[in-house]
Amino acid sequence: MYVxxxxxxxxxxNAHAWLAEERRGDTSVAELSxxxxxxxxxxAVNRVMTEGxxxxxxxxxxxxxxxxxxxxxxxxxxRAYRTTLPRIGHSRPVETExxxxxxxxxxxxxxxxxxxVLGPTFDYTHRLLDFxxxxxxxxxxxxxxxxxxxxxxxxxxxxxxxxxxQTEARSEDTPPDLTREPMELPANRALRxxxxxxxxxxxxxxxAYSTQRGYGNSHxxxxxxxxxxxxxxxxxxxxxFAIEIGExxxxxxxxxxxxxxxxxxxxxxxxxxxxxxxxxxxxxISMALVDRALRSKELGVExxxxxxxxxxxxxxxxxxxxxxxxxxxxKLPHYVDFQSEMELVRKMRxxxxxxxxxxAAE
Amino acid sequence: xxxxxxxxxxxxxxxxxxxxAWMSVLAKSNPKDLNAGLAAFGALPTxxxxxxxxxxxxxxxxxxxxxxxxxxxxxxxxxRCSLRLESGEVGHAYVxxxxxxxxxxxxxxxxxxxxxxxxxxxxxxxxxxxxAFATQRLKRAEKAAATKVDFFTMVRGxx
Numbered sequence: 001m002y003v004x005x006x007x008x009x010x011x012x013x014n015a016h017a018w019l020a021e022e023r024r025g026d027t028s029v030a031e032l033s034x035x036x037x038x039x040x041x042x043x044a045v046n047r048v049m050t051e052g053x054x055x056x057x058x059x060x061x062x063x064x065x066x067x068x069x070x071x072x073x074x075x076x077x078x079r080a081y082r083t084t085l086p087r088i089g090h091s092r093p094v095e096t097e098x099x100x101x102x103x104x105x106x107x108x109x110x111x112x113x114x115x116x117v118l119g120p121t122f123d124y125t126h127r128l129l130d131f132x133x134x135x136x137x138x139x140x141x142x143x144x145x146x147x148x149x150x151x152x153x154x155x156x157x158x159x160x161x162x163x164x165x166q167t168e169a170r171s172e173d174t175p176p177d178l179t180r181e182p183m184e185l186p187a188n189r190a191l192r193x194x195x196x197x198x199x200x201x202x203x204x205x206x207x208a209y210s211t212q213r214g215y216g217n218s219h220x221x222x223x224x225x226x227x228x229x230x231x232x233x234x235x236x237x238x239x240x241f242a243i244e245i246g247e248x249x250x251x252x253x254x255x256x257x258x259x260x261x262x263x264x265x266x267x268x269x270x271x272x273x274x275x276x277x278x279x280x281x282x283x284x285i286s287m288a289l290v291d292r293a294l295r296s297k298e299l300g301v302e303x304x305x306x307x308x309x310x311x312x313x314x315x316x317x318x319x320x321x322x323x324x325x326x327x328x329x330x331k332l333p334h335y336v337d338f339q340s341e342m343e344l345v346r347k348m349r350x351x352x353x354x355x356x357x358x359x360a361a362e
Numbered sequence: 363x364x365x366x367x368x369x370x371x372x373x374x375x376x377x378x379x380x381x382x383a384w385m386s387v388l389a390k391s392n393p394k395d396l397n398a399g400l401a402a403f404g405a406l407p408t409x410x411x412x413x414x415x416x417x418x419x420x421x422x423x424x425x426x427x428x429x430x431x432x433x434x435x436x437x438x439x440x441x442r443c444s445l446r447l448e449s450g451e452v453g454h455a456y457v458x459x460x461x462x463x464x465x466x467x468x469x470x471x472x473x474x475x476x477x478x479x480x481x482x483x484x485x486x487x488x489x490x491x492x493x494a495f496a497t498q499r500l501k502r503a504e505k506a507a508a509t510k511v512d513f514f515t516m517v518r519g520x521x
Contacts, residue, residue, distance in 0.1 A: 055422065055438035056459065085419035088440055088456070093423040093432040100499055102506050110513060118509040145510070147503030154428050168430025175433045177421065189426060190433035197435050231390070232422055232438065238454055241378045244386035245440055246458025248422060275424045275435055 023068050037061035046249075046278025047071055051320065052078025053179070053198040054085075055248050055277050072200075072320050079321050082179075092233040092242060096252045096275070098151050101228040103279075106155045108221045108256060114152035119227060120279075155224035156254050156271065165256060165269040185312055192294050192315060193287075197276060199318030201283045207308045207318075208289035215306035216293045220255040220272060227251045227279050251276045253284040257292055262300035270299055290314060384475055384488055388468035389457045391491040396467050399487035406470055412444040412452065415462035441465040451476040 024031065038045055038061035048060040052075045060078060067073035103119025106112045118124075120142075159165040175190035183191060196204060211218050231244040253274035261267035272292030274284035293308040307313050317323065388396065400406060419437035426433060442456045443465045453473025455465045474483045 050436070053436035054419065055436065058459075059439070082419065082437060085417065085437070085439065087437075088416075088418040088420050088442060090421040090434070091423050091438075093425045094435075096424070096428045100503060102502060103509075116511040116513075117506050118511065119506055120509075142505040143508040144501075144504035145507035147500055147507045149503065156427065157429075168425075168427035170425075170429065171431045173431065175423065175431070177434045179421075179434075179437075190431060193424075193426065193433040194435070231386070232420070232458070234420055234440075234456060236385075236454065236456060238444065239378070239381070241382055243382050243389065243456065245389045245420065245456045246438065247390055248438060250424075252428060254427060271427050273427050277436060 023066075032065060034058060034061045034065055037064050043279060044069075044071060046276075046280045047201060047283070048074045048078055050277040050280050050283060051075045051198055051200060052082065054078050054082045057278075072324055076321050076324070089234055089237075091245075092235065094230045094232060094248070094250065096226070096230055096250065097154055099226055099228040099230045099250070099252070101152050101226050103227040104152055104224070105226075106222070106224050108223050109155060109158070112155055112158075112224075114148065152226070154254070156256070159223070159256070159269060163268070166265070166271055168271065183315060185315070187311060187315060189291070189295065189298075192311070193273065193275070193291060195315050195318060196274075196287045196290055199287075200320035200323070201280070201286070203318050203320070203323075204286040204290055205282060207293070207314055208286035210306065211289055211293045211308045216296075216304055216308040217306075218257050218289075218292060220257050220289050220292060222285060222288075223254045223256040223271075225251070225253045225281055225285065227281065249278050251278065251280050251284040253281065253288040255285070255288040255292060259299070259301075264300040270295070381472070381475070384484075385455070385468070385472055387488055387492050387495065388455065388471055390495060391464075391468075392494065393459075393461050393464035393467075395491055395494055396464065396471075396487070399490055400467055400471070403483065403486040407447045407449060407474065409445040409447045409453075409470065409473070412446055413442070415441050415443040415465045417441050417460045417462070443469050445469050445473065447473045447477070449477055 035058075038057045041061070041064065042057075044064055045057050045060040048063055048071055049055050049057065051071075052060065052063070054060075056078075059081065060074065063074035063077040063081075064071070066077060101114075101117055101119075103121060104114060104117045106116065110116070156165055160167060175194070176188065178191060178194055183195065187195070210216065212220070227249070229247045229249050232246050232248055233242045234245045235242045251274075253272075255272040255274075256269040257272065259265070259268055259270045270292065272288035272290075272295070274287030274289075274291065276284045276287065290308060293306075294311055294314060296303055296309055303309050418440060420440045421437050422435045423432045424435045425431065438458060439460050440456060440458055441460055441462055441464065442454070443462070444452065444454045445466070446452050447470075451473040453469035453471070453476075455468035455472060457465050457468050471483060471487055474480065475488075
């Protein structure tokens with residue numbers, strides 16, 4: 001039961017004023033600017049854009065500043081802002097094959113055309129704290145070499161030529177949009193991918209990890225991981241043709257899984273797909289593994305009771321804003337609710353004690 | 363909302379492919395560079411708004427497996443506007459982000475590219491923007507190339 005309660009305005013105002021002061025911290029330390037966050041905490045910005053489901057690095061940086069670095073709070077701010085935006089339209093599907101790759105690796109083919117390009121990665125670092133960063137110092141300059149100008153082909157296309165991997169069905173159907181219609185189950189793959197793309201990195205990572213540890217029995221290889229910018233094309237109704245309205249940085253991951261075949265499919269490799277905003281490769285790989293796990297039914301693979309095979313479990317629990325909204329609401333005043341619970345417990349106790357008393361007396 | 367653009371015959375004049383190319387360059391340009399290019403060009407024509415700059419979201423779609431059926435990935439911010447120069451040309455802009463000035467300047471250039479000064483606008487504004495974009499891409503590609511792995515096989519010493 002909800003009952004309006006008045007009071008607390010002054011306390012709330014003062015709490016928010018103190019929050020602002022605490023956000024600023026020690027004023028003898030220089031204040032962070034939004035461009036500093038955008039440029040120097042770029043991976044936090046990328047996560048907020050991906051899970052906030054809105055590509056705008058400046059807004060994501062502002063949200064991180066406002067939320068004092070609480071990324072789920074920042075994602076919440078971005079989601080709230082997103083709902084205020086009129087929808088101009090939808091892009092043509094981005095062609096990741098045309099991506100100018102900052103990074104492109106394959107764990108399945110050493111000598112892949114286009115090569116293994118590491119890009120600005122944490123891989124192969126020693127994970128030792130670098131105290132030089134605590135002192136002011138010049139950043140090391142990146143080295144350069146003769147650039148690759150032509151597009152880098154997708155690794156799975158090579159497997160596809162031999163027929164060893166599933167071909168992705170291609171239809172031009174309008175994909176469902178969970179920001180427009182509530183999610184309904186069973187979901188098709190397009191809806192699952194949208195939900196996973198904006199899902200919580202930690203949750204999707206744990207689900208993916210569970211499939212690797214045996215809860216879902218699949219063994220994935222990273223066929224390809226690529227990061228870079230692609231152009232976004234939008235059809236312009238006034239003009240009758242499409243133009244590029246900008247560029248987004250994306251991380252794309254394609255996983256390949258060995259598959260012994262089933263009643264509906266011959267033995268071949270199957271695919272999982274992850275696509276996320278910015279440089280967010282942990283999330284993209286996780287998304288690809290969970291995508292593959294959730295495809296078990298359509299591939300005719302025996303389903304397990306594992307959480308990662310349970311579409312309802314995954315899709316209804318992967319959104320951190322829904323989760324935190326429901327979780328955190330229980331800390332808000334529930335005085336009347338709780339009063340009625342207390343009444344109930346008192347009444348039950350009284351009945352039981354009365355019964356015991358009567359038994360003892362008999 | 364604005365009226366439908368009656369000037370479709372005018373829109374076709376420079377050829378859709380050319381217009382698509384310059385509108386894309388304008389959309390992807392750095393707003394500071396565009397502003398600098400226009401400032402160098404000199405006095406700009408006056409115009410009337412057909413649609414004032416409007417900030418909105420564009421749903422970005424991807425393809426399953428990079429090649430398959432489309433799905434909705436997430437939105438990006440974008441700004442659009444339409445205007446008519448006093449000389450009659452209609453300019454449209456759709457640009458990434460929330461910079462209304464960027465959209466306005468892109469629409470002015472789009473309109474001017476349909477008028478008598480197109481060649482001068484191309485030289486003063488669009489060509490430098492295209493070059494800046496290409497240079498930026500090349501610099502990243504050069505850094506990426508330096509991180510490409512050169513595998514070599516160690517020869518075992520066992521004859």
